[in-house]
Amino acid sequence: MVSAKAVLVRLAMVAVLVAGVGILSTTASADDAATFKAKCAMCHGADGKGSAVGQKMGVHDFTSADVQKMSDAELTDVITKGKNKMPAYAGKLQESDIKGLVAYIRQLGKGK
Numbered sequence: 001m002v003s004a005k006a007v008l009v010r011l012a013m014v015a016v017l018v019a020g021v022g023i024l025s026t027t028a029s030a031d032d033a034a035t036f037k038a039k040c041a042m043c044h045g046a047d048g049k050g051s052a053v054g055q056k057m058g059v060h061d062f063t064s065a066d067v068q069k070m071s072d073a074e075l076t077d078v079i080t081k082g083k084n085k086m087p088a089y090a091g092k093l094q095e096s097d098i099k100g101l102v103a104y105i106r107q108l109g110k111g112k
């Protein structure tokens with residue numbers, strides 16, 4: 001006989017797993033944060049608002065409405081192909097990495 005308590009514990013474990021998978025698929029991972037800090041923060045700043053160097057080159061604040069209103073496709077395009085002083089990352093980053101970085105930029109926009 002399985003006790004009611006054991007059934008509840010199992011249900012809770014399933015709920016936690018399902019919630020965990022949901023979070024992973026919609027938000028940036030710790031890897032994306034690490035990639036951003038290693039490759040982008042020197043110009044864009046750890047908070048996405050732009051470093052002193054980046055601001056001289058003309059970066060825009062990732063938390064601003066101007067950047068957040070750009071579509072995922074537009075953000076992906078700039079990261080892949082570059083724009084003015086923004087280097088192109090095609091061939092340097094995997095498509096999946098760039099997707100994660102776009103998610104990370106969205107996360108910065110929400111102030112997280």
Ligand code: HEC
Binds near residue numbers: 039
């Ligand atoms: C050498 C400095 C530099 C580095 C490194 C850099 N960027 Fe940029 N980035 C820029 C500049 C300058 C712009 C603004 C381009 C323009 O509109 O003229 C920009 C623009 C962007 C934009 C478009 C939104 C905007 O601000 O106009 C995105 C998205 C972006 N960068 C993402 C990234 C990501 C992700 C990385 C790391 C993989 C990265 N950048 C690394 C300098 C940099």
